Amino acid sequence: MVILSTVLIPAGIAAGLYLIRKQREYSWGWVHKQHDLRGKIFIVTGANTGLGFETTRGLVKRGATVILACRNLRKANEAIEKIKAEFKSGEMIAMELDLANFDSIRKFVKEIKEKVPKFDCLINNAGLAVQDEQLTADGIELHTGTNHIGPFMLTNLLMDDIKRNNARVVIVSSKMHERATVDFETFGKYSPKPAGERSNHLYNNSKLMNFYFAKELYKRGIDVHVCCPGLCNTDFFRDYDPKFYHYVLFSPVILFMLRSAEQGSQNILFCALENVNTDDQNPDKSYIIYDCKQHKSKIDLSDDVSEKLWIESAKLCGIIKEIH
Ligand SMILES: NC(=O)c1ccc[n+]([C@@H]2O[C@H](COP(=O)([O-])OP(=O)(O)OC[C@H]3O[C@@H](n4cnc5c(N)ncnc54)[C@H](OP(=O)(O)O)[C@@H]3O)[C@@H](O)[C@H]2O)c1
Ligand SMILES: *[C@@H]1O[C@H](CO)[C@@H](O)[C@H](O)[C@H]1NC(C)=O
Numbered sequence: 525m526v527i528l529s530t531v532l533i534p535a536g537i538a539a540g541l542y543l544i545r546k547q548r549e550y551s552w553g554w555v556h557k558q559h560d561l562r563g564k565i566f567i568v569t570g571a572n573t574g575l576g577f578e579t580t581r582g583l584v585k586r587g588a589t590v591i592l593a594c595r596n597l598r599k600a601n602e603a604i605e606k607i608k609a610e611f612k613s614g615e616m617i618a619m620e621l622d623l624a625n626f627d628s629i630r631k632f633v634k635e636i637k638e639k640v641p642k643f644d645c646l647i648n649n650a651g652l653a654v655q656d657e658q659l660t661a662d663g664i665e666l667h668t669g670t671n672h673i674g675p676f677m678l679t680n681l682l683m684d685d686i687k688r689n690n691a692r693v694v695i696v697s698s699k700m701h702e703r704a705t706v707d708f709e710t711f712g713k714y715s716p717k718p719a720g721e722r723s724n725h726l727y728n729n730s731k732l733m734n735f736y737f738a739k740e741l742y743k744r745g746i747d748v749h750v751c752c753p754g755l756c757n758t759d760f761f762r763d764y765d766p767k768f769y770h771y772v773l774f775s776p777v778i779l780f781m782l783r784s785a786e787q788g789s790q791n792i793l794f795c796a797l798e799n800v801n802t803d804d805q806n807p808d809k810s811y812i813i814y815d816c817k818q819h820k821s822k823i824d825l826s827d828d829v830s831e832k833l834w835i836e837s838a839k840l841c842g843i844i845k846e847i848h
Contacts, residue, residue, distance in 0.1 A: 541779065548780055552754060553816025555793045561588035561614075565643040566796065567636070568592060569621060569675070570650025572599040574758030575696065578789035579647060581607050583796070584614030591640060593621040593632060593650075623650055623674025624660035626841060633681040641685055645796050647694040648675040648734075653727040654763045657714045664840065665714045671730035673712070676737055677841040683848065692747045694795040697734035699752045699814065702822045704728035706736065706829055712840050735821065736830040737837070739810065743830075744848075749795035751813035755781050756788035790816055 566583050570576040571592035580590045584607050594600035600618035607616065619635055622628035636643070651671045660669035679686070679693060686693060706729060707715070717725060734750065741748040755777070771778070794800075794816045810821045838844040 545779060549783075549787065551815060552783055552787055553790060553794070554787075555582070555790050555797060555816065557797070559586050559797050561586040561797075563587075563589075564645075565589045565591070565640060566645045566647060567640075567643055568647045568649055569623065569678070570594065572596065572603040574760060574785050575753050575756060575789045575792060576647075576649040577603050578785045579649060579792045579796070580616070581610070581786075582789060582793045584616060585611050587613045589615040589617070591636070591643070592616060592618045594618060595620065595622040595624075595628075595650075621678075622661075623678065624664075624666065624670045626662050626677065628661075629674060629677050629681065633678065636682065637685065642689050643685065643691055644689065645692045645694065646679065646682065646686065647696070647792060647796060648679065649694075649696045649792060650674075651696065651730075652763075653724050653760065655724075659714070662841075664712045665726060667724075667726040667730040668712055668733070671727070672733035672737065673837055673841050675734070676837045677843060679737075679741070680838070680843055680847050686746060690747065692749065692796065693738075693741060694792060695734050695738050695748065695750045696792060697738070697750050697752060697812065698731040699812075700728045701732040701735050704732035706732060706833055708832065708836060711836055732823075733833060733837075735810075735812075735823075736825060736833045739825050739827075739830045740834045749800060749813060750811070751791040751795045753788035753791045754783050754814060756783045756785050758785045758788075 561583060564587075566588050568576050568580050568583075568590055571580045571590065572594045576592075580592060580603065583590050592600045592603060594603075597618050597620050604616040604618060607614075619632060620628065621632040652666070654666055658666040660666055660673075662669070664673055675695070685691070704725070715726070738748050738750045791813055795813050800811075800813065800818055810823070810825045811818050812821050813819070835844070838847050
């Protein structure tokens, strides 16, 4: 009896939990295909850590050349060293890009046009969430500025190259876009949390903007793919400083929902590498990739909003004369 209660029952529970976890991992999907990416060039923003790092790893493993577009070159070079120690294939180049700074975006675009005018895929991965009111170098609310305006400006300034090369654009959004709004009254400005709200509306809203942005790119004939990587164990929560009791409280979420960065990055790799027939399955252009499968977004993307967002975003970053 003692053995039953002290050994067998806990062991049974552990085995059961392990099996459920494995089943969950299986359902999250994986890009198993090897894909020979020798000679292909990918630009990955925020490639030094988290999902961007794992995406870079997955590409380099398959022989690709990856430009690591990072705001900190030291961190980018450390990431390169780590991946180099693991794989002999591929090539990596670090380039400086701060998406929360217009000058930096322009400098990066100039450098790309000079050094790598022919690339195959731009992966807009970098993004963040913070707790308090913060602004970009140009005075834009930080979530909108980094998660939407930065990638919007970058992609548009590279538009000629993207079109000429028929390059694919990947946008890392989030399912958080499902409960969000684009409020043009406060667009680009900080707005406090609605009363009683605990989650980060500014982050949610920026991820909805990603979606509208993708829709407009899609309408312009760009080969664009949007994904949600799922809840992943990365540096993303660095501003949230979790306490011990949070881990206890959220242990079921961690056990059944939290993916490794490598697992989550499969969704980004899927968008970058697989042939997703978006037209056939999504005539209304509101698909999202998650669990390495195509899903229809739960929200309806209005053309009025996506068109207005396109114009207002171009105005906000001062590229209205440069876009088509
Ligand atoms: N983790 C999740 O659960 C989750 C879920 C859904 C969607 N996502 C999305 O996945 C993407 C990647 O997030 P992650 O989880 O990998 O987070 P992460 O580990 O914090 O990595 C974010 C990356 O973005 C970079 N970055 C932040 N601000 C930047 C700026 N102004 N200019 C250039 N790069 C900047 C960071 O650079 P530094 O290292 O220098 O700060 C870092 O390389 C984000 O778009 C996020 O919204 C994540
Ligand atoms: C943000 O999105 C999540 C997931 O859809 C949702 O649970 C949360 O309530 C949203 N926050 C706000 C302020 O809308």
